[in-house]
Amino acid sequence: MAQLRKIGLAPGTMVHVGEKRVEKLNIRITEYGATLYEDIQNASMDQVVTYLNRPDTITWVRVTGLHDLDLIAKLGLHIDVHPLVQEDIVNTRQRTKAETYEDYVFVVFRHYHESDTGKAIAGEQVSFILSNNCVISFHESEHPAFDVIYDRIQHTTGRFRKFGADYLAYALIDIAVDQAMILYEDQFDELEQIENRLFLRPDSSDYRRIHRIRRNIVNLKKSVSPLRDVLSTLQRSEVTIVSEGVKVYFNDVHDHVTRITENAEDALLVTESLLNTYIAQSGLRMNEIIKVLTIMSTIFIPLTFLVGVYGMNFDHMPELAWRWGYAGVWGFMAFLVIGMIVYFKKMRWF
Numbered sequence: 001m002a003q004l005r006k007i008g009l010a011p012g013t014m015v016h017v018g019e020k021r022v023e024k025l026n027i028r029i030t031e032y033g034a035t036l037y038e039d040i041q042n043a044s045m046d047q048v049v050t051y052l053n054r055p056d057t058i059t060w061v062r063v064t065g066l067h068d069l070d071l072i073a074k075l076g077l078h079i080d081v082h083p084l085v086q087e088d089i090v091n092t093r094q095r096t097k098a099e100t101y102e103d104y105v106f107v108v109f110r111h112y113h114e115s116d117t118g119k120a121i122a123g124e125q126v127s128f129i130l131s132n133n134c135v136i137s138f139h140e141s142e143h144p145a146f147d148v149i150y151d152r153i154q155h156t157t158g159r160f161r162k163f164g165a166d167y168l169a170y171a172l173i174d175i176a177v178d179q180a181m182i183l184y185e186d187q188f189d190e191l192e193q194i195e196n197r198l199f200l201r202p203d204s205s206d207y208r209r210i211h212r213i214r215r216n217i218v219n220l221k222k223s224v225s226p227l228r229d230v231l232s233t234l235q236r237s238e239v240t241i242v243s244e245g246v247k248v249y250f251n252d253v254h255d256h257v258t259r260i261t262e263n264a265e266d267a268l269l270v271t272e273s274l275l276n277t278y279i280a281q282s283g284l285r286m287n288e289i290i291k292v293l294t295i296m297s298t299i300f301i302p303l304t305f306l307v308g309v310y311g312m313n314f315d316h317m318p319e320l321a322w323r324w325g326y327a328g329v330w331g332f333m334a335f336l337v338i339g340m341i342v343y344f345k346k347m348r349w350f
Contacts, residue, residue: 016090018092018093021140027064029059029061030062032060033161037153052079056133058160059135064140072089076089081104081106096223096229096230103131103132104131105129105239107169107230109176130166149171164243166243167249173227173250177224180220181260184217191210194213198277210278211275217268225257227257
């Protein structure tokens with residue numbers, strides 16, 4: 001419905017599109033340098049303004065929650081962000097992309113992780129603005145996947161202290177790609193387990209699992225594949241915000257994205273093959289069941305005929321007065337059953 005509210009509005013008008021994942025918007029400021037590290041949680045807008053005006057250190061402003069349009073508008077006004085960028089930040093239906101401006105680069109992508117219920121995967125939008133000495137990232141929720149960055153920043157001999165804000169931007173994308181790789185491997189491992197079961201005894205639950213895995217892989221591919229264009233943009237020579245030393249790391253992530261995309265295409269072919277295998281195995285199993293039932297029916301048809309004849313209760317039936325008639329009928333029926341089973345075995349019908 002939020003998309004409908006945007007119809008007719010001027011370009012750059014902010015309308016929050018998507019799910020409200022946190023009750024209150026939270027700002028976390030992390031400042032670091034060669035020997036400096038400072039971390040402020042639940043920061044105010046005044047503190048953001050203060051830390052962004054420090055040119056000699058690297059500042060990471062992590063904004064969690066996209067529904068507070070007034071606060072995001074104030075932040076965008078302070079750092080002089082284009083209104084179209086602000087509009088894209090709060091619209092969680094954005095496609096993965098990178099846009100270059102005079103003083104900054106804007107990147108938006110999707111981060112997928114395991115959902116809280118079941119084995120489905122959940123995705124959320126992550127975007128960031130990269131300038132010379134700061135990264136302002138916008139997250140829908142406080143997902144812990146990005147918390148590892150804080151631990152790495154605290155290492156005084158780590159790469160975060162060696163490089164600038166561009167390396168922090170690389171780390172955000174790299175974590176999303178690594179998470180996608182883990183999810184993909186989990187999905188593929190489950191596919192292999194299903195494949196082994198299909199040739200033993202296909203189950204209807206496997207059919208549903210294959211469809212779920214296929215949907216998960218499609219979502220992963222849709223989110224990861226466009227990152228190739230994003231990374232290519234960040235590696236261009238005219239993007240001077242990204243140093244040559246960090247562009248090497250972006251190139252490494254580009255290779256990972258390419259590998260995930262290619263593997264996802266192969267996995268989709270595997271899911272299609274497994275679906276066909278399940279249908280074929282189910283058909284074979286049904287044919288086996290029908291064959292057994294048909295053989296049983298065929299065996300009992302002549303027996304039903306015989307007992308039907310001798311159950312007509314006529315007064316003048318020659319066999320009714322015969323002393324060995326009852327035993328003879330049973331013997332003949334046993335002979336029929338054994339003879340038909342031997343014949344079916346000889347014809348290899350079962």
